Amino acid sequence: MLRNPIVQDICRFLADYSSLTMRESLWAGELKMGTNGIFAIAAPSEQPDKETGIIYQSIEFWARDKDTARAFERLSEIYNFFDRRHHYSTDNYYIHFSHCEGQIEDMDKDIENAKLLKLSIRFILMSEQAIS
Amino acid sequence: MGVRVEDKMPGFVRMNEAAMERALKRMRNDIFVLSQFKAPYEGGELRASGEQMQRGRLKHRVQYGATGAQGYASYQHRGMRRDGSRVVKRYTTAGTGKQFLADSGKIIAPKSGQYFKREAESVRV
Numbered sequence: 001m002l003r004n005p006i007v008q009d010i011c012r013f014l015a016d017y018s019s020l021t022m023r024e025s026l027w028a029g030e031l032k033m034g035t036n037g038i039f040a041i042a043a044p045s046e047q048p049d050k051e052t053g054i055i056y057q058s059i060e061f062w063a064r065d066k067d068t069a070r071a072f073e074r075l076s077e078i079y080n081f082f083d084r085r086h087h088y089s090t091d092n093y094y095i096h097f098s099h100c101e102g103q104i105e106d107m108d109k110d111i112e113n114a115k116l117l118k119l120s121i122r123f124i125l126m127s128e129q130a131i132s
Numbered sequence: 133m134g135v136r137v138e139d140k141m142p143g144f145v146r147m148n149e150a151a152m153e154r155a156l157k158r159m160r161n162d163i164f165v166l167s168q169f170k171a172p173y174e175g176g177e178l179r180a181s182g183e184q185m186q187r188g189r190l191k192h193r194v195q196y197g198a199t200g201a202q203g204y205a206s207y208q209h210r211g212m213r214r215d216g217s218r219v220v221k222r223y224t225t226a227g228t229g230k231q232f233l234a235d236s237g238k239i240i241a242p243k244s245g246q247y248f249k250r251e252a253e254s255v256r257v
Contacts, residue, residue, distance in 0.1 A: 011201055031168050031169065033169075033173060033179070034173075041161070041165060043158055043161055044154050044157035044158050044161060045154070045223060046150075046154065046254060047150075058158075060161070060162070060165070064169065072217070086226070092255065102246070102250065105243075107162075107166060107237050107239065108166070108235075110169035110170055111169065111170050111171070111172070111173070116166070116169060
């Protein structure tokens, strides 16, 4: 049973254990224009497993920053934090495993000449809410 | 003694198509996010008019201005009127520019191989 958007849970978990702060340097599901930070957007993902209900969710972490080095540094922190991490819980989900789907990608610059980088991470998880 | 041949092709075809669909969705999603970062900004109406959708099997679209401001969106995208007049010379937000959607597509399109490869790897029969 889904109760909370997965991306919000993941971001809250990330904010708790990293240098990022929600709505200051980390936003879930939205793009904050003209602001340096990380924007987590849920990406189209595979269907949940029919038998077990295991959910596969890919999340794109976009870094937008005037300082390219800082954008890269922030995404590196996320990369190291989530890649091959296993068996951990967020507020509403139990994450079996998470891994990066590639490397940090250069996505050009935005209209204000700030650098855009992107990192995709795939989460394999289950809802912690009991199924009735 | 006998040999049993199991045909997994139908399953493979089904899962392969789903993977290709996902790859296109992810490309569409990235083009949309990138175009949102690049679209001219004054009051936010143009950016708010952006949307992405699936138009059918393996058909996806990102568009701006469908909610009544299509003329304005295409004018901003061209940076001028269709006849070449009224060229936008000064943008309210520094660095704002025309071709925000086409440019986003040009960045993502050459990477299409990566998107398809990534999703194809997830196909298991």
